[in-house]
Amino acid sequence: MSVDAVLAGLERAEPAALARAISLVENRRDGFEHVLSRLHPRAGRARRIGITGPPGAGKSTLVDGLVRAFRAADLKVAVIAVDPTSPFTGGALLGDRIRMESVSLDPGVFIRSMATRGSLGGLATTTEEVADVLDAYGFDRILVETVGVGQTELDIARTAQTTVLVLVPESGDGIQALKAGVMEIADVYVINKADRPGADRLRQEIEVTLGLRRGHAFRHVPPHHVPRADRRTGGSADGKVGDEPSRSHPPIRPSAGEGGGVGGDWEPPVLLTVASRGEGIEGLVEQLNRHQAYLEASGRLGAWRRQRLAERTRAVVERAVRQWVWDGTPAERLLSERLDAVAAGERSPYDVAAEIVDRVREGGA
Amino acid sequence: MSVDAVLAGLERAEPAALARAISLVENRRDGFEHVLSRLHPRAGRARRIGITGPPGAGKSTLVDGLVRAFRAADLKVAVIAVDPTSPFTGGALLGDRIRMESVSLDPGVFIRSMATRGSLGGLATTTEEVADVLDAYGFDRILVETVGVGQTELDIARTAQTTVLVLVPESGDGIQALKAGVMEIADVYVINKADRPGADRLRQEIEVTLGLRRGHAFRHVPPHHVPRADRRTGGSADGKVGDEPSRSHPPIRPSAGEGGGVGGDWEPPVLLTVASRGEGIEGLVEQLNRHQAYLEASGRLGAWRRQRLAERTRAVVERAVRQWVWDGTPAERLLSERLDAVAAGERSPYDVAAEIVDRVREGGA
Numbered sequence: 001m002s003v004d005a006v007l008a009g010l011e012r013a014e015p016a017a018l019a020r021a022i023s024l025v026e027n028r029r030d031g032f033e034h035v036l037s038r039l040h041p042r043a044g045r046a047r048r049i050g051i052t053g054p055p056g057a058g059k060s061t062l063v064d065g066l067v068r069a070f071r072a073a074d075l076k077v078a079v080i081a082v083d084p085t086s087p088f089t090g091g092a093l094l095g096d097r098i099r100m101e102s103v104s105l106d107p108g109v110f111i112r113s114m115a116t117r118g119s120l121g122g123l124a125t126t127t128e129e130v131a132d133v134l135d136a137y138g139f140d141r142i143l144v145e146t147v148g149v150g151q152t153e154l155d156i157a158r159t160a161q162t163t164v165l166v167l168v169p170e171s172g173d174g175i176q177a178l179k180a181g182v183m184e185i186a187d188v189y190v191i192n193k194a195d196r197p198g199a200d201r202l203r204q205e206i207e208v209t210l211g212l213r214r215g216h217a218f219r220h221v222p223p224h225h226v227p228r229a230d231r232r233t234g235g236s237a238d239g240k241v242g243d244e245p246s247r248s249h250p251p252i253r254p255s256a257g258e259g260g261g262v263g264g265d266w267e268p269p270v271l272l273t274v275a276s277r278g279e280g281i282e283g284l285v286e287q288l289n290r291h292q293a294y295l296e297a298s299g300r301l302g303a304w305r306r307q308r309l310a311e312r313t314r315a316v317v318e319r320a321v322r323q324w325v326w327d328g329t330p331a332e333r334l335l336s337e338r339l340d341a342v343a344a345g346e347r348s349p350y351d352v353a354a355e356i357v358d359r360v361r362e363g364g365a
Numbered sequence: 366m367s368v369d370a371v372l373a374g375l376e377r378a379e380p381a382a383l384a385r386a387i388s389l390v391e392n393r394r395d396g397f398e399h400v401l402s403r404l405h406p407r408a409g410r411a412r413r414i415g416i417t418g419p420p421g422a423g424k425s426t427l428v429d430g431l432v433r434a435f436r437a438a439d440l441k442v443a444v445i446a447v448d449p450t451s452p453f454t455g456g457a458l459l460g461d462r463i464r465m466e467s468v469s470l471d472p473g474v475f476i477r478s479m480a481t482r483g484s485l486g487g488l489a490t491t492t493e494e495v496a497d498v499l500d501a502y503g504f505d506r507i508l509v510e511t512v513g514v515g516q517t518e519l520d521i522a523r524t525a526q527t528t529v530l531v532l533v534p535e536s537g538d539g540i541q542a543l544k545a546g547v548m549e550i551a552d553v554y555v556i557n558k559a560d561r562p563g564a565d566r567l568r569q570e571i572e573v574t575l576g577l578r579r580g581h582a583f584r585h586v587p588p589h590h591v592p593r594a595d596r597r598t599g600g601s602a603d604g605k606v607g608d609e610p611s612r613s614h615p616p617i618r619p620s621a622g623e624g625g626g627v628g629g630d631w632e633p634p635v636l637l638t639v640a641s642r643g644e645g646i647e648g649l650v651e652q653l654n655r656h657q658a659y660l661e662a663s664g665r666l667g668a669w670r671r672q673r674l675a676e677r678t679r680a681v682v683e684r685a686v687r688q689w690v691w692d693g694t695p696a697e698r699l700l701s702e703r704l705d706a707v708a709a710g711e712r713s714p715y716d717v718a719a720e721i722v723d724r725v726r727e728g729g730a
Contacts (some may be wrong), residue, residue, distance in 0.1 A: 335679065
């Protein structure tokens with residue numbers, strides 16, 4: 001299928017064209033930037049939701065539950081599962097995905113696993129570009145699931161407008177270490193497998209952490225200002241799945257001391273779920289809707305989009321320049337010629353690099 | 366202190382010059398590449414040992430134990446602790462480090478925390494460059510401790526010639542997910558807090574995972590070929606701490622089917638420790654020495670060094686080119702001029718990026 005045929009197929013919403021376009025983008029084959037460029041005007045309508053957390057937290061089951069909830073509201077859903085990959089064998093762990101095959105028979109659901117391939121950087125960009133294809137194709141919700149809590153996973157989570165951090169009661173042991181790194185990136189906290197002991201204790205720990213940080217570092221809102229009613233398992237009887245946020249919760253809650261303007265801060269709820277029994281999914285969907293309403297009303301959604309687009313453009317420039325340096329100039333040859341001297345300590349990586357950069361710049365005109 | 370004064374101070378092994386050189390490198394201040402270039406011929410003697418694993422696994426306590434063991438053998442030890450950092454507040458979590466202040470009064474011990482600063486890439490390179498400074502200064506062992514099991518953490522771990530993955534008995538739940546991503550990067554496995562239930566079960570799981578992978582994917586060595594004697598808590602009575610690997614274990618064990626040459630594969634041991642009581646530290650040191658002996662005798666150490674130096678040179682080139690693109694050309698201005706059109710869907714990030722790259726290349730001569 002040619003690039004033009006892929007684009008034409010996407011116009012007609014053909015599933016085969018979608019699969020082809022994603023492969024093109026994921027593998028950076030010839031023409032992938034042309035496809036993305038052409039799709040750009042149509043992307044930006046889907047809501048992108050990042051689901052992250054440590055291994056074993058039940059993210060896949062939770063994603064499964066969200067997919068069913070969105071489908072029940074007649075929303076088309078795509079899932080991008082970013083799996084950790086061995087840098088040695090190149091194999092991705094796709095076991096968890098098998099369970100989702102039941103939902104994947106539904107044409108309103110699309111599931112794609114992406115492997116990290118041990119690539120240095122670039123994965124967050126590729127994930128976002130695959131999401132763009134799905135967005136332009138017409139999916140209403142795009143769930144980006146990542147395993148792990150490292151920097152790359154956070155970078156991926158940041159490509160979503162709403163990020164859910166999934167923990168389990170046993171995560172309490174690690175919460176001290178997670179605190180500074182991961183806690184603050186989440187818009188919604190989920191303690192899954194909440195029927196196990198320790199869920200309430202962990203919830204309190206998270207609330208204290210969030211409350212303290214807010215109280216001391218940011219805005220002097222004492223912890224008890226964070227409404228507790230939002231925080232229980234599937235709590236609200238009026239939880240609806242769909243585009244409209246539940247009106248029982250004001251979509252924006254301006255914080256104390258900010259004068260009640262629409263720019264008030266979001267106070268991340270901490271939810272308890274038992275995803276394997278579907279408990280708490282409704283409440284989670286409701287909080288996702290609340291967060292979206294908050295982003296829209298506060299103007300943060302627009303600012304977020306501009307920032308993502310600027311970052312994307314930068315990433316594409318750097319990708320192109322990197323390719324130009326290593327493929328189109330004598331850089332790689334120079335490097336291998338100098339390596340013996342570097343290994344012997346006669347030359348340093350820095351003066352060899354300077355020599356290479358000079359040659360690239362000379363050849364740049 | 367000028368760059369020349371720093372270099373002169375390093376020659377005289379002055380602690381103040383060391384601290385200054387590391388700050389210079391960590392913050393990429395003017396002259397940092399000059400310092401690294403000058404130190405290059407003297408680096409490469411220290412053994413670099415990566416310690417990685419999930420939060421709460423007791424890595425710091427284990428590192429503490431290793432530091433004491435190396436000091437008892439009169440080896441100078443540096444610790445680089447890479448902490449997760451909030452992308453929002455920029456604060457690093459240094460709590461765990463406080464405990465290590467006891468050892469840090471010893472001038473033969475140097476401890477440095479590094480924050481990730483939410484930087485996109487580059488952290489592994491900076492960590493390696495700081496290790497180079499410590500190496501050239503004369504430390505015998507450099508321990509690089511990372512929290513988390515994401516791609517960035519793996520990249521950092523890979524800058525060490527020996528990588529230790531620290532787990533706890535409760536990690537069993539996540540082992541399925543860890544398997545493909547993290548398991549294979551480790552040269553030595555440690556199940557810490559092994560006095561808790563589940564340690565033996567986890568050890569078996571790891572052994573099966575390693576055995577199966579080897580058996581099926583790589584070399585058809587059945588799991589029982591992995592010697593079990595090496596795997597017990599601080600097991601060997603002859604465990605010595607120091608430069609010489611214990612002779613009771615052959616440093617190289619050629620795998621079946623490879624003809625007994627020196628290029629035989631390393632079979633990662635799985636150790637049980639209770640670092641808080643110092644149990645198993647001796648056995649760990651012994652395995653670290655065995656691994657070093659294996660790397661040297663098999664020629665892998667030299668190959669590893671060459672590969673690291675080539676990667677470093679590439680990273681330095683890319684850093685320089687990136688700086689050149691964004692600081693020395695109209696790229697940033699062009700980007701901000703075009704951003705409205707991109708946000709409106711009139712231009713795409715891809716054609717704006719192409720325009721920027723063209724301008725950079727034109728101006729490159």
